[in-house]
Amino acid sequence: MKTATKEAAVAAPGKPFLMRIGIGLFGIGMLAVLAVFIMFAAGLENLPVWLSAAAGIITPLGLLLGLIALVREARAKKAD
Template sequence: MATPQDAPRRTTPLLPLAVALFALGLLAVGAVFVLFATGHENLPVWLNLACTLAPIGLAVGVAGAVRDGRASAAARARQH
């Protein structure tokens, strides 16, 4: 009899996307911080908008985790 640990684990394609978005957002936040600390003002709009990638990446990661959790719960319910 196969145990749940023996079943192949299916990962979501959202996780690499979420990590990439979050990392880009953190880089943008760091760039804005460094530029302001060195006296630059009136930064480009695209750089300020890039800072929103961090929370977007976080939201995509949470949504992917919830989606995977629901799918695995539904699969366990079908087995029993």
């Protein structure tokens, strides 16, 4: 039985592709949010629109993709 457990652990796939994309987008979005806060704290008033859009759109998009991947994974495990 121990060999079957080891083989199953080795053969287990990593994170789903959708989860990896969600984590990446969320990380990029959080960097954009951090940049906006730092620039605003430094006294800059006219922040780039693309940076504000990235902070406001990419972060929740990454979170949404990650949650969708988690739900899909949980449903797949439940169906097994």
